[in-house]
Amino acid sequence: MNIRLSALLLSVSALALSLPSISSAQVNGEVGRASDVVIQGSILEPEKLQVSDDTKLTALIKAPEGFKVEVFARDLINPRMLAVSDKGIVYATRRSVGDVIMLKDDDNDGKADGALTVASRPGMHGIAFDGSTVFLVTIHDVYTADVKEDGTFGPLKRIINDLPDAGQHANRTLGIGPDGMLYIGSGSTCNECQDDNPENATVLRASKDGASRSIFASGLRNTIGFDWEPTTGVLYGMDHGIDWLGDEVQVEELNRIEQGKKYGWPYVYGMSGLNPRMDPPEGVTLEDWAKQSTEPVLGYTAHSAPMQMAFYDGSSFPPDYQGDAFIAMRGSWNRRPPSGYEIVRVNFENGKPVAFEKFLEGFLLQQVNGKYGYLGRLTGVAVGKDGSLFVADDSNGTVYKVSFSASATTQAAEARTIPNVVTDMPASKIAIDLVEAKGSDAIAVTSAFDQDAPIPLQYAADGDNASPALEWSGAPEGSKSFVIICDDPDAAKPKPFTHWIAYDIPASFTKMREGIPGAPILQDPKGLKQGANSVGSLGYTGPKPPVGDPAHHYHFQVFALDIETLGLEPGQKRDAVLKAMEGHVLAEGQIVGTFERKMASK
Structure with missing residues (x-):
């Protein structure tokens, strides 16, 4: 198959950080209880391309100057979310396989020695470590297990068994917050609808024994990737935008996720854009819902499909990467031209996000016949103990390792305590x-x-x-x-x-x-x-x-x-x-x- 080696260059307007309004988007007409609009959309599915030689494959991937991209492991079928244990061992969940694999590099040659299944349940997707304990989540269930000395897991213990149905968004993820609580991303069952379970389209907050949980934030269509900013302790997450509002709408949202706030879905999107197809419950207008909702802090190219997110806390990348976030963009199927198929960096200044920029690209290619193809659909990101960045591709079954070649030696970053900004209500009377x-x-x-x-x-x-x-x-x-x-x-x-x-x-x-x-x-x-x-x-x-x-x-x-x-x-x-x-x-x-x-x- 002939491949044009130059990656697709998205237009500057597509990467603009300002969020398009209804008037500048492809939703043209009157929006309200009796909407009358015209929306133009696309279906464009790039085809999967495969390059069997590691050197040729990584030569197609573009990274900033000084960075080196290597294949850490391949032929893994469907690696999705990544996590690194306290001992520096890399793990990947495989949703289609229904397991977690351990990717050890005991000989330190920069490549995994093999893949060993250490846990298995249907729909396994989210993974997070808390010292010598691992937390795992499927559609309905959360499990814990002890991490053994050799990196394998002990027997799984189910602590939650009643997470809501998933429908369209069966990609549960989780993390341990600075407050010692368990946070769970629970997507909507649909593109846009009135979910009957209030725990859908939320981030949930639960005790680590699973005995109690509550809705931390709502109106989040499908927030798979989230993490805590290291200096402020603020939770940020990337939410998938609504489909079928046009090629440029809706942007993917970077939200500052705060307790008790709602973020618009399904009635409001982006910078208070009103969804022409959805009406709030009787007695509440779209404008009312917009006033009650929190707008995103930044927006990224529509339909890029944001997946895992991780703040960089390593020490081997240049100093200006400290405290920035990396996000895997799996890529579009309904935009012309396609978007995503890349790793993006979110620049943070003084603990606040200011801009997106591309970090890894070249996975999306335009062939000589004019059609688009992809070398990978990127889903997972995790920072290694040596400061490298691991990246998962769930389509070609590859995990990459990104290092900064200008550093002669790499040292593990000192452990830093992330401040807790979430406070519980003080005890009171009835x-x-x-x-x-x-x-x-x-x-x-x-x-x-x-x-x-x-x-x-x-x-x-x-x-x-x-x-x-x-x-x-x-x-x-x-x-x-x-x-x-x-x-x-x-x-x-x-x-x-x-x-x-x-x-x-x-x-x-x-x-x-x-x-x-x-x-x-x-x-x-x-x-x-x-x-x-x-x-x-x-x-x-x-x-x-x-x-x-x-x-x-x-x-x-x-x-x-x-x-x-x-x-x-x-x-x-x-x-x-x-x-x-x-x-x-x-x-x-x-x-x-x-x-x-x-x-x-x-």
């Missing part, structure tokens, strides 16, 4: 103990369970996760709205764990049916708003105490207010709701139910 009512007469609250009796399974997270029916009476004259807050004071963290917040409930409404949807604003009763629970989703989330804990107590609290609205947007947290209630509570009441999990559930 809402009814924090609020002072003007009247002394209590509101009578009833439900499907008796006072201090077990809550039926259908209202628990392991059951139907449906909110229980509530009815209340005895609200004083002058009541203009109600608030419902459900707290669990027996939870270890956060304390209390809030399972439900509903506010701006009309005064004429004193009976809540079971199974209320998790919409931000309800249509029946009209205007009822729901806040964020401690899981990080909107609306009700059922009891799910740790297995083996004594029965937890769930306080369903009802407050009568002398105002019709708290003046808050939907999605507020408990503290904001309680603050808005101050001085307006006429009466309060509660019913308490219990729940205990005696055995693990699927």
Whole structure:
């Protein structure tokens, strides 16, 4: 096969760091509840090219001056995510094979001595080391294992078994944060849709024993690559943009991922671009959603398909690479001309990203017949203990090693502690103990369970996760709205764990049916708003105490207010709701139910 050795040069405009707006993109027309737009897209799939000779292959790959690219291992079938253990051993997950392979280089000749499978589960994809423990993730499950002296893994122990379904994005990844918590990338099930599981299209935060987890950030379509900036401890991640909005839309987003924030998907993309095909829930406009969402800090060429991301903490690259990030771009199938098929560098200055630049290119080639071909689709990046950069190609089954040839010797970088910027909520009391009512007469609250009796399974997270029916009476004259807050004071963290917040409930409404949807604003009763629970989703989330804990107590609290609205947007947290209630509570009441999990559930 004849190959033109010059790589495809993308236009300067395609690499521009400013994010295109609707008007400059290929979404032309009116966007809103009744969109009328024209979108032009492409399908262009480059063909796979193979070069069997290592020297000829690496000669086609372009790197900055002074850098050397070598084949570390080949014929690996499908290496995806990479990780390097404390002992400097390189590991790769293989999603299509369903395993993890160890790539040792005991003779230090710069090439792997072989590939040894050290763990095996269907759909194995994400991998992270925490000292002598390895964490692995499949679609639904997270496993841990001890790392033995020879680098092999001990028996796998499953610590999480109920991650959401994956659908289109079955590429779970994970990492250990500076706070000692486990972070899991959980993509959407689709290109653009209203996922019914609030844990889809998120980054999740879990304890390392898997006993508890919450939504750290949402509105992230498919954030496979994420890592913590070494000097600030801030989490950054690259999110895959929405397809079928045009060749130049949507850019791939570099987001500063912060606790409790949402990032737009599926209704808003890029710099507050409005998705013409998707409408938010009733009562919320696209403009409202954009105001509530956080824009990316940088954008990269649309459809490049960002994969693994790693900050450079080695010592063998030039000093100006310290603290910069590398991202693998797997490459497009729906852009003309193709994009991606490269490793990019994100320049950071004073702990903040300022620009993208190409680091490794030449994997995308234009043949003499005008068609495009690729030498690799890049998926994994990891920094070695000697300061080199390892790069995985999941199409031709190759792992590359990139070193800086100008350095006569390489020394392992000193271990640096990344600062923790994530703080947990301090322990508090349940809402009814924090609020002072003007009247002394209590509101009578009833439900499907008796006072201090077990809550039926259908209202628990392991059951139907449906909110229980509530009815209340005895609200004083002058009541203009109600608030419902459900707290669990027996939870270890956060304390209390809030399972439900509903506010701006009309005064004429004193009976809540079971199974209320998790919409931000309800249509029946009209205007009822729901806040964020401690899981990080909107609306009700059922009891799910740790297995083996004594029965937890769930306080369903009802407050009568002398105002019709708290003046808050939907999605507020408990503290904001309680603050808005101050001085307006006429009466309060509660019913308490219990729940205990005696055995693990699927």
